[in-house]
Amino acid sequence: MKFAVLLAKYFYTKKHLALPGIGVLHLDAAVTVPDFSDKNFREVLKYIQFTQKNIAKADDELIDFIRTQTGKIRPLAESDLESYLADGKLLLNIGKPFTIEGIGSLQKMKSGDLIFTPGEPTIEKLDFHTEDKTPDKSVRHIPGYDESQSRHTVHNNQRRVLLVGTLVVIGLIVILWGGYSLYNKADNQPAQVSSEVNTPITNPDSTTIRQPDSNITEQPAVAATPPGTYKFIFEKTDRKARALRRFAFVHDLSPRIQMETSDSLNFTIFVRLSAMSTDTGRLKDSLNAWYYGTKPVKVMIEP
Known part of the structure; x- marks a missing residue:
């Protein structure tokens, strides 16, 4: 399930969605939300209201909902929401619409105000009223808005770059690990002992010189310092x-x-x-x- 669809599921269940750094979407408590496949669902959209607010923190209830729906731990659920909203704010700042599937889209004006436009819910898994209900495949639900083509292009390019980057990283790990293993193998080879050892000899003038000691042909190797x-x-x-x-x-x-x-x-x-x-x-x-x-x-x- 897409993250945006997950937010739509929460919104139509709680009739309230606070988005940190953006604002609050709310639906009047008196509005009855029908099943998404109901032909009257579009009537609900006109009752959605948006208030631009500086929300500092996501509701604990929203984080718990994301956690239970995705099976992730709370810090990862918070991270997913932060990443989704960061992408949305980036789109708004470059003049692109930030679309929340199943709810609507936001557009940033030159004045800095955010304008909300309700959108028709998509068919993708907004079945929060009847989990076991199988939708009629003969009925085609067409969304009342389309995402920007450029957003799709950027998203696909990011996927390709991520895939190539992952393959490059895996290759580097294999190369580094192979080189490190070969190095450790070379370090474990026994050190060669010289057949001739120089020993210091002091002359009468107290000048230290080195000359071969003919009586010593071999000494045991000094143990290498362990890594x-x-x-x-x-x-x-x-x-x-x-x-x-x-x-x-x-x-x-x-x-x-x-x-x-x-x-x-x-x-x-x-x-x-x-x-x-x-x-x-x-x-x-x-x-x-x-x-x-x-x-x-x-x-x-x-x-």
Whole structure:
């Protein structure tokens, strides 16, 4: 179910929908909302009213509704709503209509005021009155408004870019992991012991020189320093929504990536890797290229 349709389902059930940063949609409590397939449903649309308000926070009831309908945890439900509204406000700011399927569309005027135009509900799963009712396929419901063609084009382009980016990231992970594995394999090979060892000899003038010691042909190899575990920090942020979105994306690509917070206000996305101290710089550059692309190095290292 599309997120906009989910909002329409909530609106026609509660007759009230507060959108943070945009305003409030409301329907008179005396209005009876029929089934969406009812021919009289269009009559309900003219009773929808919009009030432009500076809403700071979404209603808890709306977040709980999204959570129960999608099966997601509360922070992800909040993040989905924030992302949807951010896209809508972006469309409004560039002069495009922000369409909420099943309810109507908003348009921003030059004065900054938002104008609401009711729209006919789409057929896509607005069956909130009778869950088991099968709609008549012979009846075609045509929406009273169409979304901007440019919005569809941008959306499709974003999908293609995301797919290509995901494939590139997966390829980088495979290459980095293969190189790292080969490096660890090479480090585990036994060190070659020189057949000739130089020992310091002090002459009478207290000048230190080195010369071959003919009595010592071989000494046992000194054990190599074992690799340590380093914490490579991709990002620290106090923006909860961004932290959740970024973590969900990179964690799907590599489950080894973790996120932590000590106060629910500041979030850290990181990964722990075993490495030699001399190779932490190389790994940091590779991880930065994977996470940030061509941007300057932002990845940090903690023991």
